[in-house]
Amino acid sequence: MTATAEGTAATEAQIVDRGLVQGRWIGHWEPEDAGFWERTGRKIANRNLWASIFVEHVGFAIWTLWSVFVLFMGPEYGVDAAGKFFIGATGTLVGAILRVPYTFAVAWLGGRNWTVISGLLLLIPTVAAAFVLEPGTPYWVFVLMAALGGFGGGNFASSMANINAFFPEGKKGAALGLNAGGGNLGVALIQLIGLLVIATAGAGSPRLLLAVYIPLIVICSVCAALYMDNITSVGNDKGAFSLAMKEKDTGIMSFLYIGTFGSFIGYSFAFGLVLQTQFGRTPLQAAAVTFIGPLIGSFIRPVGGWLADRYGGARVSALTYLAMAVSALICILASGSNSLALFTAGFILLFLFSGLGNGSTYKMIPAIFRRQALERVARGADRAAALLHARRISSAAVGLIGAVGALGGLAINLAFRQSFAATKSGVPAFWAFLAFYVVCAVVTCLVYMRRPATVRVGEDETAPARI
Structure with a gap:
C-alpha cells in the first residue's frame, strides 16, 4: 500500500490514537460497504482477529486448567470422583456467569481495552x-481455585462480541469460527501439555503447567x-x-447453544475423569486421550x-444435533459392552459434532x-439504520x-457426578x-428452517436472509 493509500485508509477509518493505555479508537466503521472493506476494513479486522484469538486461546486454557489438575490429584489429595466433577462444575459455572459482565465491558471500555x-x-x-x-x-480451596479459573x-464472550463488530455479514461465520x-x-493444548508433564516429570509436578502459562x-x-x-x-453502545x-431469539439461541458449546466445554472438563472413573484409566492413560476430543472440536x-x-x-x-444424539447412543452401547475403544470413538464424535x-x-445469531x-x-x-441496529443487537447477543x-x-x-454417584x-x-x-434439532427445524430464504426489500429486489 502506498503512503497516499495508507493516509486515505487512516482518514476513512477515522483512527484516533489516544496512547498505549486508552488505545486506538476507530470512529467510522462500515464493514458492509464493499469499498471500505477492501480499502481499509479487511486489514484492520484481521489484525484485531489474530490478537483476539491469542488472548482467548490462553483464556480457555486457564478456564480448563483444573480439568487437567484433577488428573494429577491422586489418593493423597483425598478427593473422590464426585468431588473432582464438582471442581470442574464450579469452574464452568463461574466462567458462564462472568460472560455476561465481560460482554458488557466491551461496550463500556472498548474491545481492545477490555481484552488487555x-x-x-x-x-x-x-x-x-x-x-x-x-x-x-x-x-x-481447590473449589475456590477452580472458581477463579x-x-x-x-x-x-467479550472476544466474540468485539470481533463480531469488525466483520461484514458474509464473513462473520468464518471470522467468528476462527x-x-x-x-x-x-x-x-493445555491438556496436551499436561500429558507431556505427566509423561516426563510425573503426576507430582503439576506446577510445571503454570511455568508455561504465566x-x-x-x-x-x-x-x-x-x-x-x-x-x-x-464502545458507546x-x-x-x-x-x-x-x-x-436471544433466548432460543441460548437454549440451542447449550447443546453445542455447553457440550464441548462440559465434555472437555469431564472426559478424563470419565475415563478414569468408568474404565479405570491411570492419569497418564487418561491424559493421552483427553486432548484429542477438544483438539478435533476446535479445529472443526x-x-x-x-x-x-x-x-x-x-x-x-x-444435522449436527442429530449426529450428536447418535454419538451419545454409541457411548451408551459402548458402556454396556465395556468397550473402551468404542466409547472413546463415541466421545470423540461428540467433540467433533459439537465443534461443527x-x-x-x-453464525445463526x-x-x-x-x-x-x-x-x-x-x-x-x-x-443503513436497520443494519446498524442489527449489528448492535447481535454483538450484545453473542x-x-x-x-x-x-x-x-x-x-x-x-x-455425570449424579450418574456415577447413583x-x-x-x-x-x-x-x-x-x-x-x-429436542434441539426439533427446535431448530421448527423455528428457523420454516421461514423463506429471501426478504423483499424493493419492488424488484430481494435480499438473502437465510439463517
Missing part, C-alpha cells in the same frame, strides 16, 4: 494456584495492547445489551462457520438479526448466548444428553 484487562486478570488464578496445589490443601471462561476455534484450541498470559496481553483497536460505535435481552469449529455461510446455519446445526455445531449456531433488519427495510425503514450456552457445561458435569456409570447421563440433542 481480561488477559491480565488471568494472572490471578494461575499465580494463586501455584501456592495451593499440593496434598493436604483443604477441598474448599472462571476468569478465563469470560474471555470468550476466533472461537482458536480459543477452543486452548483446551486441547509468561503466555503476559505476552498475549501485551500483544492485545499493541495490535488491537476500539470501535467507537461499539450501552443500550444494546438490554435490547438483546428482550429479543425472543471454523468449518462449521464456513458450512453455515454456504448452506445456512440452521440446516447445519439441525458451535460454528454453525454462532447475526444472520437472525440481519433478517429482522431486512424485514424492517421491506416495510419502509432506512436500510455474549449473552455464550454465557447461557456455557451453563451447559455445568449441567454435563453435574449430570449407578457407578455414565449411562443415565448419556441418555439425558441424547434426549436433549433431539
Whole structure:
C-alpha cells in the first residue's frame, strides 16, 4: 500500500490514537460497504482477529486448567470422583456467569481495552494456584481455585462480541469460527501439555503447567495492547445489551447453544475423569486421550462457520444435533459392552459434532438479526439504520448466548457426578444428553428452517436472509 493509500485508509477509518493505555479508537466503521472493506476494513479486522484469538486461546486454557489438575490429584489429595466433577462444575459455572459482565465491558471500555484487562486478570488464578496445589490443601480451596479459573471462561464472550463488530455479514461465520476455534484450541493444548508433564516429570509436578502459562498470559496481553483497536460505535453502545435481552431469539439461541458449546466445554472438563472413573484409566492413560476430543472440536469449529455461510446455519446445526444424539447412543452401547475403544470413538464424535455445531449456531445469531433488519427495510425503514441496529443487537447477543450456552457445561458435569454417584456409570447421563440433542434439532427445524430464504426489500429486489 502506498503512503497516499495508507493516509486515505487512516482518514476513512477515522483512527484516533489516544496512547498505549486508552488505545486506538476507530470512529467510522462500515464493514458492509464493499469499498471500505477492501480499502481499509479487511486489514484492520484481521489484525484485531489474530490478537483476539491469542488472548482467548490462553483464556480457555486457564478456564480448563483444573480439568487437567484433577488428573494429577491422586489418593493423597483425598478427593473422590464426585468431588473432582464438582471442581470442574464450579469452574464452568463461574466462567458462564462472568460472560455476561465481560460482554458488557466491551461496550463500556472498548474491545481492545477490555481484552488487555481480561488477559491480565488471568494472572490471578494461575499465580494463586501455584501456592495451593499440593496434598493436604483443604477441598474448599481447590473449589475456590477452580472458581477463579472462571476468569478465563469470560474471555470468550467479550472476544466474540468485539470481533463480531469488525466483520461484514458474509464473513462473520468464518471470522467468528476462527476466533472461537482458536480459543477452543486452548483446551486441547493445555491438556496436551499436561500429558507431556505427566509423561516426563510425573503426576507430582503439576506446577510445571503454570511455568508455561504465566509468561503466555503476559505476552498475549501485551500483544492485545499493541495490535488491537476500539470501535467507537461499539464502545458507546450501552443500550444494546438490554435490547438483546428482550429479543425472543436471544433466548432460543441460548437454549440451542447449550447443546453445542455447553457440550464441548462440559465434555472437555469431564472426559478424563470419565475415563478414569468408568474404565479405570491411570492419569497418564487418561491424559493421552483427553486432548484429542477438544483438539478435533476446535479445529472443526471454523468449518462449521464456513458450512453455515454456504448452506445456512440452521440446516447445519439441525444435522449436527442429530449426529450428536447418535454419538451419545454409541457411548451408551459402548458402556454396556465395556468397550473402551468404542466409547472413546463415541466421545470423540461428540467433540467433533459439537465443534461443527458451535460454528454453525454462532453464525445463526447475526444472520437472525440481519433478517429482522431486512424485514424492517421491506416495510419502509432506512436500510443503513436497520443494519446498524442489527449489528448492535447481535454483538450484545453473542455474549449473552455464550454465557447461557456455557451453563451447559455445568449441567454435563453435574449430570455425570449424579450418574456415577447413583449407578457407578455414565449411562443415565448419556441418555439425558441424547434426549436433549433431539429436542434441539426439533427446535431448530421448527423455528428457523420454516421461514423463506429471501426478504423483499424493493419492488424488484430481494435480499438473502437465510439463517
